[in-house]
Amino acid sequence: MLDYEKEADAYDATRGGEARAAAAAAAVLGLIPDGARRLLDVACGTGLVTRRLAAARPGTRVAGVDLARGMTRMAAARLPGSVVRADSRRLPFPGHTFDAVTSVWLLHLVDDSADADRVVAECARVLRPGGVYVTTVDKAAAHDVGSDIDAVLAPRPRRPARDAADAVAAHAARHGLSPAGRASFVGRGQGRSPRSTIADLRRGWFTVLPPGDPLTERFAERLAALPDQDRPRPDPRFSLRSFRKPPAG
Secondary structure, three states: OOOHHHHHHHHHHHOOHHHHHHHHHHHHHOOOOOOOOEEEEEOOOOOHHHHHHHHHOOOOEEEEEEOOHHHHHHHHHHOOOOEEEOOOOOOOOOOOOEEEEEEOOOHHHOOOHHHHHHHHHHHHHHEEEEEEEEEEEOHHHHOOOOOHHHHHHOOOOOOOOOOOHHHHHHHHHHOOOEEEEEEEEEOOOOOOOHHHHHHHHHOOOOOOOOOOOHHHHHHHHHHHOOOOOOOOOOOOEEEEEEEEOOOOO
16 A cells, blocks of 8 residues: 555646646536535545635535645645545544535545445535535546556456445445436546556555565566557546435435
């Protein structure tokens, strides 16, 4: 698992920056009703997407939470007074507080299915009746774009996808949320090149291939043999799902 305290300073530059944030925010907002007045962005990271959510909806009070100190420090600079450090499994808000809750690129990071369920449970708890929860699903699968890099990495060991769409829908149903919509967006600037993938392997991006492990180095050698070492392959396309809490009464 990546250390998001150490990742914070370089996070935006290595994840598509403003272009990716703009695409993500637009897709998320397309699933949130115009009448939403309070929105919580769970695992807001550096606040790049959160800031865009706030700017696009001036009438909506937007708050962010993240567990990593480095991330919350950067997010707080972008949204002064609106960001707190908190565990997404124990949100520091009363129930029925927000009209919308978002979690972009979060559920794929949790340790197990039980933790994914706890996160969804908390997002459902703080939603007002009639509110909407929006989350990314199937993140790892989105990065498999059918390239020569994917062919090299195909036999690698993989951890279970905690954000698999069917699993997320099951968690949502367990906590009283019903499917409400779906969308997708291009992860601009995130197309992998062989050289960048080797660097990601060696810094722990691929969570079950530890840096320095002999298997990690074997994959790195195969990637180094590919042509066009610095040419990015196609960008991934990420998927979103939305779920609605039943109205009161």
